Amino acid sequence: MKFYQYILLFLSCLLLHFGTITDSYACGPMADPYENRVTFFNPDIFQDSLYRLTYWDAARYKKQTDWDATLAERHRYNVEDWQRYFKGVPSVEDIASVVYEANSVLLKRLYDQIAYGKPYNIQAAEWKDNELLKYLYKTKDIDAINYLVVAKQCEPFVTYDPWENSEKNPDEVEKLIQTVLVKLENCRTEFIKLRYAYQAVRLALYTGRNQQAIDIYTRKAAGIIGRNSEDQALITQSVIRYWLMALRAGAHKRLGDHPPALYGFSRVFLESRDKKELAIQNFEYTGEQDWQQALAIASRMPGSASVLWMLRGLKNDQLDLEILQKMYQDLSSSEFLEAMMVREINKVEEQLLSPAMTKAVAVGGENADTEKAQLSVDGSPFNASIWESIQNFFKGIWNTIRGWFGSDNVEDGGDEMNPLKPQVENAAYVQQFKTFVDTSRMNGNVNNPSLWGTASAYLAYLLQDYDEAIATLEEVGRMGATLKVKQQAILTHSLAILAKEGKMNAGLENNFYEALKDLPKPEQAYENFNVYSRTMMHLAQHYLLQGNTAKAFLCFNSAKSEEAARLLVDFHTSQADLKELRTLASKSDKTPFEAHLFEDSLLTEDLILDISATKLMREHHFEAALKQYQQISPEYWQQSEKEETWFGLQYNNILCSFDQNPLSQEPITERCNKMEFAQKVVDLLHAAKETPVESYYKLGNGFVNTPFWGYAGNLWEGGLIWTMRGFQNPVFGEYGIGTYPFNLPSITDTLQGSINHFADQYGTRKTAMNYYKKVLEYAKDNNRELGAKAAYLAKYCQENPQASIHEGNDDDPTYAKILVSEYGDTQFFQEIIQECPDLKAYQ
Numbered sequence: 001m002k003f004y005q006y007i008l009l010f011l012s013c014l015l016l017h018f019g020t021i022t023d024s025y026a027c028g029p030m031a032d033p034y035e036n037r038v039t040f041f042n043p044d045i046f047q048d049s050l051y052r053l054t055y056w057d058a059a060r061y062k063k064q065t066d067w068d069a070t071l072a073e074r075h076r077y078n079v080e081d082w083q084r085y086f087k088g089v090p091s092v093e094d095i096a097s098v099v100y101e102a103n104s105v106l107l108k109r110l111y112d113q114i115a116y117g118k119p120y121n122i123q124a125a126e127w128k129d130n131e132l133l134k135y136l137y138k139t140k141d142i143d144a145i146n147y148l149v150v151a152k153q154c155e156p157f158v159t160y161d162p163w164e165n166s167e168k169n170p171d172e173v174e175k176l177i178q179t180v181l182v183k184l185e186n187c188r189t190e191f192i193k194l195r196y197a198y199q200a201v202r203l204a205l206y207t208g209r210n211q212q213a214i215d216i217y218t219r220k221a222a223g224i225i226g227r228n229s230e231d232q233a234l235i236t237q238s239v240i241r242y243w244l245m246a247l248r249a250g251a252h253k254r255l256g257d258h259p260p261a262l263y264g265f266s267r268v269f270l271e272s273r274d275k276k277e278l279a280i281q282n283f284e285y286t287g288e289q290d291w292q293q294a295l296a297i298a299s300r301m302p303g304s305a306s307v308l309w310m311l312r313g314l315k316n317d318q319l320d321l322e323i324l325q326k327m328y329q330d331l332s333s334s335e336f337l338e339a340m341m342v343r344e345i346n347k348v349e350e351q352l353l354s355p356a357m358t359k360a361v362a363v364g365g366e367n368a369d370t371e372k373a374q375l376s377v378d379g380s381p382f383n384a385s386i387w388e389s390i391q392n393f394f395k396g397i398w399n400t401i402r403g404w405f406g407s408d409n410v411e412d413g414g415d416e417m418n419p420l421k422p423q424v425e426n427a428a429y430v431q432q433f434k435t436f437v438d439t440s441r442m443n444g445n446v447n448n449p450s451l452w453g454t455a456s457a458y459l460a461y462l463l464q465d466y467d468e469a470i471a472t473l474e475e476v477g478r479m480g481a482t483l484k485v486k487q488q489a490i491l492t493h494s495l496a497i498l499a500k501e502g503k504m505n506a507g508l509e510n511n512f513y514e515a516l517k518d519l520p521k522p523e524q525a526y527e528n529f530n531v532y533s534r535t536m537m538h539l540a541q542h543y544l545l546q547g548n549t550a551k552a553f554l555c556f557n558s559a560k561s562e563e564a565a566r567l568l569v570d571f572h573t574s575q576a577d578l579k580e581l582r583t584l585a586s587k588s589d590k591t592p593f594e595a596h597l598f599e600d601s602l603l604t605e606d607l608i609l610d611i612s613a614t615k616l617m618r619e620h621h622f623e624a625a626l627k628q629y630q631q632i633s634p635e636y637w638q639q640s641e642k643e644e645t646w647f648g649l650q651y652n653n654i655l656c657s658f659d660q661n662p663l664s665q666e667p668i669t670e671r672c673n674k675m676e677f678a679q680k681v682v683d684l685l686h687a688a689k690e691t692p693v694e695s696y697y698k699l700g701n702g703f704v705n706t707p708f709w710g711y712a713g714n715l716w717e718g719g720l721i722w723t724m725r726g727f728q729n730p731v732f733g734e735y736g737i738g739t740y741p742f743n744l745p746s747i748t749d750t751l752q753g754s755i756n757h758f759a760d761q762y763g764t765r766k767t768a769m770n771y772y773k774k775v776l777e778y779a780k781d782n783n784r785e786l787g788a789k790a791a792y793l794a795k796y797c798q799e800n801p802q803a804s805i806h807e808g809n810d811d812d813p814t815y816a817k818i819l820v821s822e823y824g825d826t827q828f829f830q831e832i833i834q835e836c837p838d839l840k841a842y843q
Contacts, residue, residue, distance in 0.1 A: 034529035036358035036740055039349045040495060040538070041458055042519065042531045043342055045451065045484045046335060053276050054314060054339040056346035072096040077239045077274045085144075085191050085234055090131040098132045104152040111145045113137060143192045150183055154199050158206045173207045181220070190224055190231035191238070197221040198240050201247045205254075213251040217244060242272035250282060258286045259293035266298065266307040283311040306331035310340055319347055319429055321436055328440055333447040341455060344433065352426050353462065358740035427463065434459040450481035454489045461492055466500040469493075483518070491515035491535065504542050504551075509593035512539065517596060522560040533559040537741050540564070544747055549573050550580040554597040556741070563723050564741055569611060570712050570720075572754040578612040602715070606636040611712045614674065618710040618761040622681045629675035637673040651713025658684065658702035662793060668705055677702070677709055688774075693783045696774040697790055703768035704793065707802040710762045724759070724805045763803025769794050776818065788823035791815050792832055816842050 043055040072079050072092040079092045082099060098107075106124070110133055113120060120137045122128050136145050154176065157168055177200050184196035197220040204213035221244045225235060235241065249264025262283065269279035285291060291312075298304035306327045313323030324344060327337045434456060441452035453476040460469035473493040481489065494511040498504065512535070519532040527533075540555035549572060556565035573581070584594060585605050613628035637652050656672035658680060672680070681699065688695035703709065711720065742751060772794040779787030795815035799808040820842040823829050833839050 036354055037350055037529045038354045038357045038534050038538075039346060039529070039531055040491065040535055041342065041345045041349065041455075042484065042488050042491075043346055045342060045482075045488060046339065047482060047484075051335065051339045053280060054310065054336065054343060056343045056350065070096070071100055075100060081234075081238050081240065084237065086132070086135060090135050094131040094133075097126075097130060099148070102127070102148070102152075104149060107145060107149045107152060110136060111142070111149055114140055114142055114145060143187050143189050146183065147187070147192050147195055150180060150196070151199060154180070154203055158202050168207050170207070173203060173209075177203050177209075177212075177216075181216070184220060190229045191234045194221065194224045194235060194238065194240050194244075197224060198244050198247075201244055201251075205247050205251050210251040210254045214248055214255075217248045217251075239272070239274060242268055242275055246272070246275050246278055246282075249279075253282065253284070258284075258290040259297060262286075262290065262294035262308060262311075263297040263304070266294075266304060266311055269311060270304070270307045280311060280314055283315065285312050285315065303331045303334065306334055306336060310336050313340055313343075317347075319344070319351060321433060324436060328436075332440065332443075332445050335447060338446075338448055338451055341437065341452075345455060345458065348430060348433065348459075348462065352430070358743070360739045360743065430459055430463055434463070448482075448485065450476050450479040450489070451485045453479065454481075454485055454492060457489070457496070458492045461496045461499070464499070466496045469496040470500075487515050487518060491531075495535075495538075498542065503546060504539065504548075506591065509591065513591075513593040513596055517592075521558070521600070525560045525562045528560040533561070537561055537564075541741055541744055544568075544744060548580075549577040550584060551597070553581070554584070554601070554603070557601055557603065558597050558599075561741060563719070566715055566719065567723060567755075570615075570715055571758045572751060573611075573615075575612060575615070578608055578615075582608045582612075604636075606632045607714055610636070610674070611715055613678070614710060614712045617674075617678065618758075620767070622678055622685065626675065626678040626682055629678055632675065637675065651708060651711075651717075654708040654713075655706050656680075656702070657705045658698040660701065660705065661789070662701055662704040662796070674709065677706070681709075692778040693775055693786050696771045696778070697786050700768045700771035700775065700790065700793060703771065704765060704797065707763060710767075721804060724803075759805060764801050764806050765797035769797040772797065780822070784823060785826050785828050788819060788826040788828040788832075791819040791823055792828070795819065813842060 043057075044052065070093060072095070075096055076092075079096045079099065082095045083090065083092055086095070106122070106127060110122065112118060114137055120134070122130070122133055127133060135141075157173055157176065180196055180200045180203065184193050184200070187193050187196060197216065200216045201213045201221065204210070204216060221241075225241050225244075229235070245264055246268045249261045249268065252258070252264060253261035262285075265279040265283045269276050269283075272279070294308060295305055298308050309323050309326040309330070313320075313327075316323065321344070324337065324340055327334070327340060331337060437452055437456045437459065440446055441449055441456065446452050453472055457469040457472040457476065460466075460472060470493060473489050473496070476489050490511055494508055494515055497511075498508055516532055516535060520530065522528045522530065522533050528537075536555045536559035540552045540559070540561075543549070543552035543555060549568065553565055553569045553573065556562075556568060569578075569581075581603065582605055584590070585598065585603060585608060587594065590598070609628050609632050613625040613632075616622075616625035616628060652673045653671050654673065654677070655668045655670070656677055657668045657670045660666070660668060660670070680702065684695045684699050684702075688699075716723075742748075772790040775790035776787055776794070779790065792815070798812060798815065799810050801808055816839060819829060819832075820839060
C-alpha cells in the first residue's frame, strides 16, 4: 500500500472515532491488492507443493512461514540429514534442539566428557533428557560433537544482528576459516567433512572473500561430493551439497562471473529441496552474452537449459510464449514446463480477464432507469436523502460490460457474465497460446495430456468458443487424470456450460460442487482471491441476474466476500428472499451444493429472523417485527449478553431507555434486546391511543437513545459504517460506485435503490423526530412542558443524526421557532435558553 493510502486510512479512522456517530464502528480493513483479481484456473494443480514457487503469484500461493510449527518442522531437511547420520535413533525434535538451540558451553561440556572419559553429567532441566546428547555420549561420536562446537563458533560471523556491530575482524575470520579447514582434514567421516567445508565456504562468502569461497568449494567440497565412500549415500541425500552449490553460485555472482552463477542457481532450483526460493531470488538475467554462455554450460546436462529458461521466465511479468517454447524444445515432458504453462494461464487471467470482469463501470449509461431507484426492495416508495450523492451507484454498466471482450448476441442475459472476448491484440495472444498448447499435446510427448487438454479447453472458454471447450473436455474425460486436473476439467466444463446457457440449475450446481469441494476455502476476507472464492463470486453474480438473491448471498458469504454478502442481505433482500433463506437453512434434504453453502456460514435461522425483523423495524412494521423476534430462540439473545464487540457495544444486549431524557448528562444504564425493544414500542403505540403526549414522547426518547433498533448488528459486527463510508466516498476503491462484484447492468437500479432506501431509513433520527412531532400535535393544550422538550429534541434530532453517514441540518429553524413562539413561557424553555442563548434570535 502506498504511503498516502496509509495516511488516508489513518485520517478516516480518526474521523470515525471522533465523529458524531453513536453506532458501532471500527477502522475497517485496508484494501486488499487482490480485490479485483479473478482466477478460475487452479495454480495448485500439481501433487508436489514445491512447484508452488513457480506459480504466477508465488508469494500468495506458497505456504507461508508457520510460526506455530516446531523447530524440527521449520528445519526439516537439515534435521532429517542428521537423523539419517544418527541411524534414526534420536527424535527429530531432540536433534533440532541441539543443532539450533544448544549453546557452546553445553556442547563443550559434552565434548570434554566424551574426549576425557568423564561420566555423563548434563543436569540442566531442558537438556537432561535429550536423546541426541545421550546418543553422542554413548557412541563417543567425537567428530559430530566437535563439529557442533565449531559450528557455534562460526554463527556470529555468518548471521546479522542489527543491534550489534556488523563489522567482522578480517584476521579473526581468516583464523577461523583455517581452523575449520584443519578440523576438516582431521575428521574421519565424510558426512561431517562436508559440513566443515560448508562452514568454511560460508565464512568466506559472508565476509566478502568470494574467490576464496570458490577455491574452498573446488579444493574441499567438490572432492567429498564426488568420491565414493562409506558415507556416499548420506552425501548424496544431504541438503548440504545444495547449500554449498548455492554459496558457490552466489560467490560467482558477486564477482561478476554471471554464466556459472546462472547455471549454479538453476541446478540448485532443480535439485534442492529447500533452496528453490533462494535460487529464484538470486537468479538475474544480465545480458545476452552471459545468457548464451550459461546455456552452453547447461548443454552438458540434459534438461538443464529448460530450467534456465524457466527461471528466466519466473522473472518475466509480461505475456510471453518464448519461455514455454524454449522449454518445450529442451524438455517437453517436464512438470516444470506444465507449471510454467499454468503460470502463463494465470498471467492471462490477471492481465486480461480480471480487468475485464472487475472493471468499474461508468455512471449514467443509456439503460439507466432513475425511476427504479426510487423504489425500496419491498416496493414501497421513498424519498431520496442526502444519499443522492451516491444515487448513481450501479448505473451505466451495460455499455461497459458489452465493451469487455463480449459478443453482442447472447441469450438469457449471458452477455453480462461472459468472461473474455479480447480486443484484437489480446485475442491474438490467447489464440497463439492455445495453438501452442494444442500443438504440444497433439505431438503426444507431454507428461500430462489431460492437463494440457484442460488448459486448451480453458483457453477456448476464455475466447468464448464454448462448444470447442466442451468437446475438448469430453475428450479429456476419457484420459487418466489426477484428482486436481479432473476437478479443474469439471470446473472448466461447468463454466463453459454456464456461459453458454446463461443460467444456473440443479445439475450445474452439482457439477460446481464436485469441482470446488476439495479446494481450500478462505478463512478470512483477505484470502478470497483464489479459484474457490472467485468461482463462488461468479456464481453469486449469476444468481443475482436470475433473481435468486438468497443463493447469491450464500455464494458471496462462502467466498468470504463479506462486504458484498452483508450489503446484499441487509440492504437488498426482500422478506420473500429472507423467507427463502430460512427455508434453505432449515431444509433437511439439502443438495450437496446447498449443504456446502451453509458450511461455516454465519447464517443461522435465528440470525435470518433477526435480519428480517430488523428490516421490518426500519419500515416501522413493529408488530410484524415483534412476531419475527418472538420466533427466535432464547439462547440467541442470551449468548451475547456478556460478549463485547467493537468499542464495547453489544448487539443483542443493547442500551435501551424510553424514560431518560436524551439530553441528560447521566449515562444510560438500562439494557434490553431488540425483541424487548420492539415489545416496548408496540406497547407504547397502543398506549398512545389513551395518552398520546406521554407515549409519543417516550417513543421519541427510545429511538434517540439507541441506534440498534434498525441495525442487524450480529450480521455486520462493526463493519456497517465502514462499508457505508466506502460507498459514499471510497478511499481505496474496494467499494464505490459500480465496482466488482456488483457491476451488473440489469440490477444496478434496484441495488442503488436498496442502498438509498437503507440510508434514508437508518441513522437519520427521523423516526425519533416524527414521534416528537406527534407530541407537538397533542401537547398544545396538554402537558406543555413535554411539548417544549419535544420541540427542542426534534431540533436536536434534525441537527444530530445518529450515524456519521448523514449530515445534520442546521439551516431549518422550524422547531426552534415552534419552541420559542409556542413554548416560550415554559420552565424548560427558561432553562434551555441559558444553555443555548442562540435561541433568542427566534424571539
